Amino acid sequence: MSEQLTKRADDYAKWYNDLVLKADMAEHSEVRGCMVIKPHGYAIWEKMQRALDDMFKATGHVNAYFPLFIPKSYLAKEASHVEGFAKECAVVTHYRLKSDPVHGVVVDPEAKLEEELIIRPTSETIIWNTYRGWIKSYRDLPLLINQWANVVRWEMRTRLFLRTAEFLWQEGHTAHATKEEAVEETMRMLDVYTRFAEEWLAIPVIKGVKSASERFAGAEDTYCIEAMMQDGKALQAGTSHFLGQNFAKAFDVMFTTKENKQELVWATSWGVSTRLVGALIMTHSDDHGLVLPPKLAPVQVVIVPIAKNGEQLTAIGEYIEPTITALRVKGITVKFDNDDQKKPGWKFAEYEFKGYPVRIAVGPRDMENGTVEVARRDTLEKQVMQVTDLADKVEHLLTAIQDNLYQKALAMRENMTRAVNSYEEFKVEIEKGGFLMAHWDGTAETEERVKQETKATIRCIPLEGDRVPGTCMVTGKPSTQRVLFARAY
RNA sequence: CGGGGUGUAGCUCAGCCCGGUUAGAGUGCUACGUUCGGGACGUAGAGGCCGAUGGUUCGAAUCCAUUCACCCCGACCA
Numbered sequence: 001m002s003e004q005l006t007k008r009a010d011d012y013a014k015w016y017n018d019l020v021l022k023a024d025m026a027e028h029s030e031v032r033g034c035m036v037i038k039p040h041g042y043a044i045w046e047k048m049q050r051a052l053d054d055m056f057k058a059t060g061h062v063n064a065y066f067p068l069f070i071p072k073s074y075l076a077k078e079a080s081h082v083e084g085f086a087k088e089c090a091v092v093t094h095y096r097l098k099s100d101p102v103h104g105v106v107v108d109p110e111a112k113l114e115e116e117l118i119i120r121p122t123s124e125t126i127i128w129n130t131y132r133g134w135i136k137s138y139r140d141l142p143l144l145i146n147q148w149a150n151v152v153r154w155e156m157r158t159r160l161f162l163r164t165a166e167f168l169w170q171e172g173h174t175a176h177a178t179k180e181e182a183v184e185e186t187m188r189m190l191d192v193y194t195r196f197a198e199e200w201l202a203i204p205v206i207k208g209v210k211s212a213s214e215r216f217a218g219a220e221d222t223y224c225i226e227a228m229m230q231d232g233k234a235l236q237a238g239t240s241h242f243l244g245q246n247f248a249k250a251f252d253v254m255f256t257t258k259e260n261k262q263e264l265v266w267a268t269s270w271g272v273s274t275r276l277v278g279a280l281i282m283t284h285s286d287d288h289g290l291v292l293p294p295k296l297a298p299v300q301v302v303i304v305p306i307a308k309n310g311e312q313l314t315a316i317g318e319y320i321e322p323t324i325t326a327l328r329v330k331g332i333t334v335k336f337d338n339d340d341q342k343k344p345g346w347k348f349a350e351y352e353f354k355g356y357p358v359r360i361a362v363g364p365r366d367m368e369n370g371t372v373e374v375a376r377r378d379t380l381e382k383q384v385m386q387v388t389d390l391a392d393k394v395e396h397l398l399t400a401i402q403d404n405l406y407q408k409a410l411a412m413r414e415n416m417t418r419a420v421n422s423y424e425e426f427k428v429e430i431e432k433g434g435f436l437m438a439h440w441d442g443t444a445e446t447e448e449r450v451k452q453e454t455k456a457t458i459r460c461i462p463l464e465g466d467r468v469p470g471t472c473m474v475t476g477k478p479s480t481q482r483v484l485f486a487r488a489y
Numbered sequence: 490c491g492g493g494g495u496g497u498a499g500c501u502c503a504g505c506c507c508g509g510u511u512a513g514a515g516u517g518c519u520a521c522g523u524u525c526g527g528g529a530c531g532u533a534g535a536g537g538c539c540g541a542u543g544g545u546u547c548g549a550a551u552c553c554a555u556u557c558a559c560c561c562c563g564a565c566c567a
Contacts, residue, residue, distance in 0.1 A: 017561090157561095157564090343529070344528095349527065363525095
């Protein structure tokens, strides 16, 4: 194999980086902190978008698009929001260049903006400023809007897909007449993300609420789904915020009730990003390369003919054609790789590395026997199958792979999740990685101390499972339930 | 912003300590032939301002200074 991949056990971070680059998903751009998402990576994101967008539509949302540029003053209107994002905003100060004999082009000092624009790190402010004009009456509510967009957060340190200066995401922004409706919406979207993670990404997640210090800047409550990567670190896979009336207050968004009273609107926002591509990689992939759950694989089944010459290739094409048709009728994406420039062995390695879930090899021997060789990427098992009813068998196999990936990820998480009862035990256990369920007194001081001393943070206060009270592992004060601690991405 | 590293062929890198013909390898690329059930082989070829600038020197990929870029580890964050 010419493309040597670092082993996970040797250096997990390097393995991840190598994999992203060598599987042709993305590369570093010339601009620091930014990446080029290449077709194989982007196709995965497109599949995610499609599935999520359908789920958003099914829950009553519509798409719209708001500007990339936000007047600087908007950000300042919500106190905690500005505090959260000010440090990482790119700012546009001028609107024109002019040619310069020495430097080619320079910023035209004459073209300074009256009010500087920031490039959105998120869109709450501009959206709520717009909503003010849209919402007048209870009849205008609820307003359920999503946008697919890019955002920029000037990060000091970046990693492909997991953290880049610019990234792609969706952000839902909804407005409601009552607190109850807004809370309900927050939870509904958290459930949508949970279903998406488990059914599509094949990643089991823990639903929870963030502690105050991890809360979104401007939210009353931030809910999240937390996933565990193979190295035992946590990764936040989605968030849903109950924003209360904070943005309505900041942007003066009032509506007239049935009783003809003026009231502030209740808000939510929720989002997932291209970081999910990173989550996908770090959950399922192995030392042989990318492993993709069938539901998100751009191509689910690749067929590699093994032919000595053009006639054989044609014969194989005819032999397998009914299967290809039958697979496509089932909505399964199939690629018949009849490129005679590349050899079968090369193709095997290539498709394996890029994570195609199922590979079917067909050669002269198969045509004699009425068979094909079917290889599954998740287990690397190969078996010879009769070509009869092959499409049905492959369909079942894809389902089995999807299920197997989820079960494997779940088993891994279960193995690496444990309850700890003392801080001493915690300090030892956290070094081994994984999720630690421990009692916490609910104070920011204790949380901060644990973070400083162990680098572990409270990922969330789980909404489900063990909710038995106890005493804080650090201070011994009362705790309402165990919370999830981990080191995180 | 601290610490470490790397810039030489499309890619991965050697050469640099100890300056000296025409700067190398593997891989990829092009052509032709033999091959084709796990990244084939042979033959012939194309491909480089050695990151940039300035010094030292008869002579610099190599020594010195400056500078730029990127990567990795930390602090900050989705």
